[in-house]
Amino acid sequence: MSSFYKRVAAIAVPITLQNIIVMSLNLVDNLVIGQLGAVPIAAVGLITQLMFILMITTFGAAGGASIFVSQYWGKRDLVNIEKTLGHIVKITLAIGTLFFVLLFFFPGRVLSVFTTDHRVIEVGTVYARVIAPTAFMSSFSFVIAMALRTVEKAKIPMLMSAGALTVNTVGTVALVFGLGPFPELGVLGAAIATLLSRAFEMALYIFVIARKKTPVRLSLGSIVGFDLTFFKRIMKYALPVIANETFWSIGITMYAVVLARMGTDALATRNIVSTMESLGFVFFGGLASSTVVMVGTELGNNAFTQAEESARRILRLSFFISILAGMLIIVMSRVLVNLYNVDVVIRNTAVNVMLVLGIALPLKLFNAITIVGILRSGGDTRAAMLLELLCLWCIGVPLVATTGLVLNWPVLLVYIAMLPEEVIKGLLGRQRMRSKKWLKNIVD
Numbered sequence: 001m002s003s004f005y006k007r008v009a010a011i012a013v014p015i016t017l018q019n020i021i022v023m024s025l026n027l028v029d030n031l032v033i034g035q036l037g038a039v040p041i042a043a044v045g046l047i048t049q050l051m052f053i054l055m056i057t058t059f060g061a062a063g064g065a066s067i068f069v070s071q072y073w074g075k076r077d078l079v080n081i082e083k084t085l086g087h088i089v090k091i092t093l094a095i096g097t098l099f100f101v102l103l104f105f106f107p108g109r110v111l112s113v114f115t116t117d118h119r120v121i122e123v124g125t126v127y128a129r130v131i132a133p134t135a136f137m138s139s140f141s142f143v144i145a146m147a148l149r150t151v152e153k154a155k156i157p158m159l160m161s162a163g164a165l166t167v168n169t170v171g172t173v174a175l176v177f178g179l180g181p182f183p184e185l186g187v188l189g190a191a192i193a194t195l196l197s198r199a200f201e202m203a204l205y206i207f208v209i210a211r212k213k214t215p216v217r218l219s220l221g222s223i224v225g226f227d228l229t230f231f232k233r234i235m236k237y238a239l240p241v242i243a244n245e246t247f248w249s250i251g252i253t254m255y256a257v258v259l260a261r262m263g264t265d266a267l268a269t270r271n272i273v274s275t276m277e278s279l280g281f282v283f284f285g286g287l288a289s290s291t292v293v294m295v296g297t298e299l300g301n302n303a304f305t306q307a308e309e310s311a312r313r314i315l316r317l318s319f320f321i322s323i324l325a326g327m328l329i330i331v332m333s334r335v336l337v338n339l340y341n342v343d344v345v346i347r348n349t350a351v352n353v354m355l356v357l358g359i360a361l362p363l364k365l366f367n368a369i370t371i372v373g374i375l376r377s378g379g380d381t382r383a384a385m386l387l388e389l390l391c392l393w394c395i396g397v398p399l400v401a402t403t404g405l406v407l408n409w410p411v412l413l414v415y416i417a418m419l420p421e422e423v424i425k426g427l428l429g430r431q432r433m434r435s436k437k438w439l440k441n442i443v444d
């Protein structure tokens with residue numbers, strides 16, 4: 001194995017293992033809720049969708065920061081890495097406050113946007129109010145995990161996730177079904193377990209930072225302090241990423257809204273499918289982080305030719321991995337779907353949808369690596385934002401809304417209607433990459 005692929009593996013493998021842990025334990029969590037029936041599946045799925053918007057928005061802020069962290073890491077500039085993190089943490093805590101207010105004070109109103117089923121709204125409200133504080137916890141943990149990965153300390157977030165998600169899974173099983181001394185709490189038990197696991201995870205990250213054994217430092221002064229000039233410099237590149245991820249997540253949520261309006265069965269199908277679809281993207285985080293670190297550090301050192309070659313090599317690697325992952329999704333879909341306590345029609349639909357998504361995975365992963373890993377690593381965040389959002393909002397959302405709500409197509413065909421967006425995005429992304437306009441050093 002060449003030194004290039006060894007370095008990629010050192011970054012990607014721990015993140016991939018972390019994603020497998022997250023996916024596996026979230027699958028168990030989802031299967032536990034699945035035993036309670038379609039209404040709890042739909043209710044928890046809708047709150048999860050709202051938290052998805054928070055996480056993707058946080059991912060945008062962290063992604064914007066990672067551009068600077070990776071290029072500063074190329075120069076081993078730890079002072080400006082901490083300064084970058086201090087400003088990004090302030091942004092993510094502000095975003096977390098907004099989501100806390102929505103989840104704790106207005107959960108019913110939020111859920112009514114997605115569904116008119118009063119049973120789903122009632123169950124979802126209970127779940128939302130308990131997990132509302134995780135809006136702060138998850139955002140903070142996400143940013144610190146990003147920084148650790150970018151400075152090539154990916155094993156630490158992997159271990160954190162293993163611990164926190166083990167707490168979540170054990171707690172969910174015990175509190176949902178009332179095992180041993182624990183009461184049987186159903187959906188409420190799942191919410192309590194989620195809250196405890198996120199608090200545990202945040203405490204672990206604070207402990208790691210306090211020890212000062214890694215290049216990632218974050219003092220109270222860096223969080224409270226504010227440098228307007230530095231902040232403007234970060235936001236020039238980070239704001240398009242935040243806007244990109246926020247409006248992308250809202251667009252993807254529109255898919256959930258359409259399916260929810262098609263009925264609770266369609267929404268339950270989406271929740272089952274989204275859990276299993278994550279199986280195909282367990283490699284995305286590792287490859288995307290590898291791209292940001294490898295390409296970003298090379299750009300920070302003005303090694304533009306080497307950065308471009310690194311990007312191409314990772315794209316080739318991701319293509320072969322995505323084919324294998326897509327095949328795995330297709331093979332495992334029937335086994336996993338049969339574990340859910342739902343109607344046979346929902347099971348068959350979910351299996352057929354997973355067949356389509358398994359086939360389309362190489363294209364989806366190519367687009368994700370191109371936008372999140374390559375274009376952003378060189379600060380080409382505005383082009384990446386326009387590419388992502390125009391394809392989603394001008395092609396994807398109108399097609400899904402029309403087929404699902406106007407033409408009343410079945411769920412499988414509505415999922416197929418999501419794919420033209422990916423085709424156009426792939427063609428435009430390839431063209432942008434070949435233009436070489438993303439090859440920039442933004443920290444000098």
